Amino acid sequence: MRWCWRPVLREELSKRSFMAGGKTCQLSEKALDNLISQVCSPALNEGLLKANERMYNHLLYGIAVTEFVDGKKVNPTIALIDWEHPENNQFHFTEEFTVLRSGGVETRRPDIVCFVNGIPLAVIEAKSPAGHGKKGPTIDEGISQSIRNQFNDEIPQLFVYSQLLLSINGHDGRYGTCHTPMKFWAAWREEDITDAQMYALRNHPLSTEQIHALFDHRPSADLNWYQQLIAAGELAVSGQDKLLISLLSPERLLEMTRFFTLFDKKTGKIVARYQQVFGIKRLLERISTRRPDGGREGGVIWHTTGSGKSYTMVFLSKALILHDSLKRCRIVVVTDRIDLEEQLSSTFASGGELAGKKDKANAMATSGQMLAKQIGSGKERIIFTLIQKFNSATKLPECVNTSPDIIVLIDEGHRSQGGENHVRMKLALPNAAFVAFTGTPLLKEDKTTNKFGPIVHAYTMQRAVEDKAVTPLLYEERIPDLEVNDRAIDAWFDRITDGLSEAQKADLKRKYARKGEVYSADDRIRLIALDIATHFSKNIDEGLKGQLACDSKISAINIKSILMKPGCLSQL
Numbered sequence: 001m002r003w004c005w006r007p008v009l010r011e012e013l014s015k016r017s018f019m020a021g022g023k024t025c026q027l028s029e030k031a032l033d034n035l036i037s038q039v040c041s042p043a044l045n046e047g048l049l050k051a052n053e054r055m056y057n058h059l060l061y062g063i064a065v066t067e068f069v070d071g072k073k074v075n076p077t078i079a080l081i082d083w084e085h086p087e088n089n090q091f092h093f094t095e096e097f098t099v100l101r102s103g104g105v106e107t108r109r110p111d112i113v114c115f116v117n118g119i120p121l122a123v124i125e126a127k128s129p130a131g132h133g134k135k136g137p138t139i140d141e142g143i144s145q146s147i148r149n150q151f152n153d154e155i156p157q158l159f160v161y162s163q164l165l166l167s168i169n170g171h172d173g174r175y176g177t178c179h180t181p182m183k184f185w186a187a188w189r190e191e192d193i194t195d196a197q198m199y200a201l202r203n204h205p206l207s208t209e210q211i212h213a214l215f216d217h218r219p220s221a222d223l224n225w226y227q228q229l230i231a232a233g234e235l236a237v238s239g240q241d242k243l244l245i246s247l248l249s250p251e252r253l254l255e256m257t258r259f260f261t262l263f264d265k266k267t268g269k270i271v272a273r274y275q276q277v278f279g280i281k282r283l284l285e286r287i288s289t290r291r292p293d294g295g296r297e298g299g300v301i302w303h304t305t306g307s308g309k310s311y312t313m314v315f316l317s318k319a320l321i322l323h324d325s326l327k328r329c330r331i332v333v334v335t336d337r338i339d340l341e342e343q344l345s346s347t348f349a350s351g352g353e354l355a356g357k358k359d360k361a362n363a364m365a366t367s368g369q370m371l372a373k374q375i376g377s378g379k380e381r382i383i384f385t386l387i388q389k390f391n392s393a394t395k396l397p398e399c400v401n402t403s404p405d406i407i408v409l410i411d412e413g414h415r416s417q418g419g420e421n422h423v424r425m426k427l428a429l430p431n432a433a434f435v436a437f438t439g440t441p442l443l444k445e446d447k448t449t450n451k452f453g454p455i456v457h458a459y460t461m462q463r464a465v466e467d468k469a470v471t472p473l474l475y476e477e478r479i480p481d482l483e484v485n486d487r488a489i490d491a492w493f494d495r496i497t498d499g500l501s502e503a504q505k506a507d508l509k510r511k512y513a514r515k516g517e518v519y520s521a522d523d524r525i526r527l528i529a530l531d532i533a534t535h536f537s538k539n540i541d542e543g544l545k546g547q548l549a550c551d552s553k554i555s556a557i558n559i560k561s562i563l564m565k566p567g568c569l570s571q572l
Contacts, residue, residue, distance in 0.1 A: 003099055003158045004040040008090055009118030018076035020069040027078065031065040035078060038063055039119065042160040048150055051160045052178045053263045059119070059163075060258065081116060083258050086250045090117050099155040108155045110146075114248060121257060122164040122248060129170040139174055142167030143182050150178065163257040164247055164271065172239035175247060177261065177271040187239075187467055190246045191278040195237070201245055202237045205230075259319045262311075265350040273469070275303060276312045279457035280319055286456050287407060287433045288325060295431035296404050299456035305439035306470040307459050310344055313409050313437065314351040317382065320407065328405050332375075332383045332432070334425070335411045344411060345384045353382060368392030372399035375428055387421045394424040406432035410452070412439075422451060478531060525555065529562035 013035055017024050027035075039058070042051050062077040082088040097113040097120075100106075114122035125142030146167060150159045159165075159178050166175045167185065176185040190198070206214070215223040229235070246252060259280070260272035272280075279301050289297040303309050313333065320326045333348075335341045345360055354360045365371035365385035369392070374383050376398035387410075393399045406429055426434070436452040464470045536546055550556040 003120060003161070005092065005115055005118035006036060006040060008092065008115065009036055009039065012090055012117040013078065016078050018078070020074045020076065021072070025067065025069055028067060031067055035063055035065055039080065042157060044156060048156045048159060049179050049268055052269065055160050056261065080119065081254065083254060086254050091250050099158050101155055102153055108149055110149065110158070116253070120158060120161045121253060122166065123158065123162050124166040124168060127169045138169040139167045139172060140182065142169065143174065143185050147182065163261060164253065166243065166247065168240045168243065170240060173243040175243065177269050179268045186273050188243050188246050188274050190242055193246060198237045198242060198245055202241050203234045259322060260315060262314060262318060262351045270311060272315055273308065275307060275459035276315055279303065279312055279459070280316050282457045283316060283435060284319060284323060284326070290404070294404055296433035297453060298434035299453035300436045300438065301457055302438055302455050303459040304461040304464050304470065307439070307464055309437045309439060310347045311351070313344065314348055314353055317348065317353045330381055330406050332385065332406060332408045333411070334385055334387050334408060336387050338386065340411055341384050341386060348382060365389055369396065372396040375399050375401050387425065390421050390424040390428065394428050399428050401429055402431055404431040408432050408434045410434065410436045412437070525558045526562055529559045533563060
């Protein structure tokens with residue numbers, strides 16, 4: 001019938017103190033009452049998501065109260081959670097938590113609710129693997145119930161506080177957060193907790209006190225079942241176990257809430273996926289490392305296309321602010337195309353890392369001269385620039401900053417972040433940490449890693465497909481005399497040089513032995529175009545589309561011109 005555990009919340013807040021007039025003061029009963037009222041009476045008039053964001057800010061930054069010390073008014077900010085010391089908080093969970101529906105007398109009972117200092121931060125729907133006789137995935141059933149319970153006429157007041165939502169079925173599970181659509185609920189792969197540690201936690205015996213708390217209110221048959229299960233031997237670790245251990249250990253729950261949650265103005269509330277979490281954690285470790293010359297170490301984040309690299313940058317920016325030793329760092333975001341620069345700056349703005357339009361405008365280096373000023377003497381925490389602007393910026397004497405407290409994030413680092421512009425960028429920021437983000441598979445000796453450092457974290461296409469984060473890429477090889485060798489060239493020349501002199505043939509043979517010339521040869525282009533037209537008409541359903549990638553613009557234009565001819569067009 002309630003959503004906060006008031007006795008625990010009061011007990012925890014009564015421990016809080018504040019400094020005023022040079023002395024430590026305890027909270028008054030009135031201030032305690034006001035604090036608890038603010039936490040336990042959330043306003044939903046602007047909708048659940050807005051209320052959830054307000055509560056998130058209270059959790060993260062605390063709530064200001066009014067106190068009078070020696071007759072003087074003070075307004076200390078009181079923390080609801082001790083983020084730095086998880087052990088100083090109280091952690092509880094309960095099952096079948098009864099909550100009154102909005103505007104009615106009926107109730108809902110989420111299966112498990114997890115509390116931190118009496119505040120419900122996580123809600124779990126636990127379903128039977130059998131699905132109660134229903135068809136379809138039972139994890140989806142739990143997700144549907146979580147989504148339903150957030151509706152205005154259900155129990156949205158409980159979800160004002162929620163940071164993690166889980167759906168489990170005895171074998172496996174997925175997680176999301178407030179307002180996460182079903183298709184974005186994700187699986188989790190743990191990288192910090194070893195299998196041996198998972199196994200030890202799964203088989204750690206319950207204390208007598210824990211057994212009484214779990215079974216005293218249940219039928220005796222439940223306790224008998226548990227005792228027989230334990231007596232049968234050690235238990236295997238399931239996907240459900242891994243999800244619960246990974247996300248709901250006290251330290252990880254607070255970490256996910258504090259560092260890996262953000263509100264996007266367009267997308268809504270976002271909780272990081274595991275590759276973003278561990279990629280950022282590895283990056284923070286790497287950036288915190290100093291080179292012998294005092295500069296910061298960098299590296300490469302190789303996360304496949306579609307895995308959320310832009311949001312990874314935003315999560316990193318947020319984590320830097322909350323990281324004591326890195327919060328003074330400035331960020332320079334470097335791209336090679338105007339559209340990418342606009343996309344990234346918009347993502348940072350929507351994600352709350354840029355305060356508003358003015359903040360975003362000030363962050364954009366619109367010219368080399370402006371970039372030089374921002375680097376040399378600017379105070380902007382975040383700067384967005386094109387790599388090409390370093391060419392003109394570094395010709396100005398003010399375009400240099402030797403501070404190690406600069407993090408350079410390079411988008412699509414494999415592509416055009418090389419040559420003279422790359423050299424100029426590093427000369428302007430000699431002690432900065434350079435972090436390259438790429439979604440393109442890297443070769444063993446790829447120049448990206450040579451320029452930016454080792455691969456700090458990788459999330460491959462294969463792993464993304466296994467996680468169902470992206471759709472699989474299917475490949476069928478088709479070779480129209482592609483490789484350059486004497487036999488292929490001779491056979492090809494026999495067809496197209498009939499009637500030419502031997503000197504003319506020799507000249508053409510030297511020309512077309514270059515691979516680029518062979519690739520763009522008219523007969524080969526025509527053969528490819530006809531093959532595309534035939535394959536598309538026979539194998540692709542009506543209404544669907546295809547995309548063609550070529551080695552050059554001229555090849556693309558030539559293939560298009562052939563495809564548009566009547567002979568090909570009739571097949572498409």
